[in-house]
Amino acid sequence: MSHWGHFKHVxxxxxxxxxxxxxxxxxxxxxxxxxxKTKSEYKFPNLKKSELEKLKxxxxxxxxxxxxxxxxFFSILVLAFGYLFYYLATRLF
Numbered sequence: 001m002s003h004w005g006h007f008k009h010v011x012x013x014x015x016x017x018x019x020x021x022x023x024x025x026x027x028x029x030x031x032x033x034x035x036x037k038t039k040s041e042y043k044f045p046n047l048k049k050s051e052l053e054k055l056k057x058x059x060x061x062x063x064x065x066x067x068x069x070x071x072x073f074f075s076i077l078v079l080a081f082g083y084l085f086y087y088l089a090t091r092l093f
Contacts, residue, residue, distance in 0.1 A: 047055065
């Protein structure tokens with residue numbers, strides 16, 4: 001007895017499933033590109049390389065300061081809750 005027919009059906013089902021998945025997630029046919037020659041409604045300044053590096057440094061400093069502030073705030077918050085838990089645990093037990 002040959003199982004060749006069964007193999008063909010299983011293989012066909014797998015191929016149809018693959019094709020349906022490709023069709024669902026293929027977004028290339030929906031992407032529409034604009035040409036580079038059209039101007040956008042926004043005006044961006046043209047910066048020199050040195051000015052761009054300076055701007056990147058300033059932004060990096062601001063991000064670092066914000067990260068340090070949030071770390072300090074959360075560490076104080078954790079210590080306060082820890083102290084509160086310790087205080088309640090020693091007074092109640």
